[in-house]
Amino acid sequence: MRTDLDDHSRLNNARSTPAARLIAGALTPANVVLALMAYLAVKYTASLLAAAAWWLAALVLVVGVPYLILFRALRNGSADDRQVVRRSQRPALMASAAGAVTFALVVLYLAGAPRPLVWLILAMICGLVAMGLTTMVWKASMHMAVAAGVIAVLAIEVLRAGIAAALLLPVLGWARWRDGRHSVMQLAGGAVIGATVAGVVYGFLR
Numbered sequence: 765m766r767t768d769l770d771d772h773s774r775l776n777n778a779r780s781t782p783a784a785r786l787i788a789g790a791l792t793p794a795n796v797v798l799a800l801m802a803y804l805a806v807k808y809t810a811s812l813l814a815a816a817a818w819w820l821a822a823l824v825l826v827v828g829v830p831y832l833i834l835f836r837a838l839r840n841g842s843a844d845d846r847q848v849v850r851r852s853q854r855p856a857l858m859a860s861a862a863g864a865v866t867f868a869l870v871v872l873y874l875a876g877a878p879r880p881l882v883w884l885i886l887a888m889i890c891g892l893v894a895m896g897l898t899t900m901v902w903k904a905s906m907h908m909a910v911a912a913g914v915i916a917v918l919a920i921e922v923l924r925a926g927i928a929a930a931l932l933l934p935v936l937g938w939a940r941w942r943d944g945r946h947s948v949m950q951l952a953g954g955a956v957i958g959a960t961v962a963g964v965v966y967g968f969l970r
Contacts, residue, residue: 771849771903778944787939791932793910794827797888800914801826801881807921808878818877825868826885830861847945851903858896865889880970884917887965894961898953905946905954911936912955913962920967 801822805815834857837843843853869885891913898904911933919926937951946954 771851774947775849775944778942780943784939784942787935788907788943788945791907791911791936791939793906794831796911796914798823798827800884800917803918804880804884804921805878808880818872818881821872821875821877822868822881822885825871826865826888829864829868833857833860833864849945851899854899854903855896858892858899862889862892862896865892880921883966883969886969887913887917887962890965891958891961894957895954898957902953903946903950904957905937905940905951907940907945908933908937908951908954909958911958913958916959916963917966920963920970 798819802815802819805819805822806812809815809818834843834846834848837853837857838846843857844850848854848857865885866889869882869889872885873882891909895904895906895909915926915929915933917926918929933955937948937955940946940951941948
């Protein structure tokens with residue numbers, strides 16, 4: 765497909781830097797989601813021990829299982845690389861991830877997890893669905909979608925913290941662009957989708 769060829773061409777011609785790789789590695793979707801989950805778990809539970817237990821459960825169910833799905837796709841050839849550069853390979857993986865996160869949502873809800881943590885996971889599912897539908901016709905940045913969604917939720921919780929964290933978005937965007945992973949439009953599109961979906965869903969439930 766033409767889009768896949770353009771994405772690979774941009775990646776092959778990119779001139780990455782150690783700083784760009786460091787920033788992109790530090791601000792992966794898993795890292796930023798887990799950081800927000802840790803904050804919500806601590807804020808909305810009575811003890812650090814309980815918060816740690818909920819955070820670990822979320823780590824396994826919400827982050828661990830989708831990564832296992834990705835690694836399985838890498839082994840069987842349905843994904844070429846961890847970044848899933850080919851847009852055509854993304855919808856199936858996003859659908860599988862959404863299913864895994866939905867299962868996590870049900871388990872954590874029934875187990876009595878802090879409701880803001882559950883709401884965050886629901887916002888993640890809606891974000892995955894939105895990104896999956898978008899990916900059917902156009903590629904947007906998942907890194908930016910997740911980061912912007914996390915920042916939107918953080919802003920709802922603590923406005924000043926969300927505003928401060930938003931300063932990281934252009935830094936992450938630069939790193940992904942410098943690595944050749946996305947065009948500027950793909951980065952902006954991901955940010956808009958992530959912030960809008962997470963902000964609306966989490967803000968409504970809260």
